[in-house]
Amino acid sequence: MLPLITRTELLSLMEAGTVVVVDTMPVAYFDKEHLPEARNIPGFPYEQAAEFTDRLAASVLPDKAAAIVVYCANTPCRNSEFVGRRLLELGYTNVRKYREGIEDWVSGGLPTHCSS
Template sequence: MKRILSMVAVVLVVFAGAAFANEKAAEKAAPKHITLEDLKALKDAKKDFVLIDSRGGKYFDGEMIEGAVNLPVDKTTAESLAKIAPKKDTPLVFYCTDTACNASELAAYKALAAGYTNVSKVPDGIEGWKKKGWATTKPKN
């Protein structure tokens, strides 16, 4: 009986370890969420990162956070990302309209799937940025 209980305990420990490892792997594969203040600090410090506006079509109103590149979620591919961020360890920060918009989340997951390792999203998006009174710009053609 003790032998059976010992075997069961070993099996439980092995499965618990595997479950924990999978949870950690999933956690690593998710984009980080950063605040508007975090984004502003990155910009103010002139940190090396690529800011990506994931809005497209009718959702893109021609106004962007200064320094951003407009890459709509439906155009976000490994190839399009490689054009703006050739190195896979380049920090990528995605945003869209606001917390109700999921374009930046989808685009961030596409970047992770393409092998990018430092991927973040700003849930409050451009609407939150504008509410703070921070500057926006029109894209350059």
């Protein structure tokens, strides 16, 4: 299991500009709504999470030492776990998971962005 980060901790890092946030939802969901400045590496369907991560990680996350936080929809969603674990296997050294995901972010009244 990936180390976890809370909404408050993530917000602080985002405000400081010291974290790269990765949305692991499918592209259509990412385009509809995501955390500010988030990048997208889809983790669903689960069977393709490693393939998507392998294909996109180098361009989306060029710095393997960067502080990275992955998230998906909510606590039961497993996308972020699949993508985060694969990032560790690819040599990324500072990956954490915002387990509660975008549902918690929105319920906390925090802003989101859309790509369209």
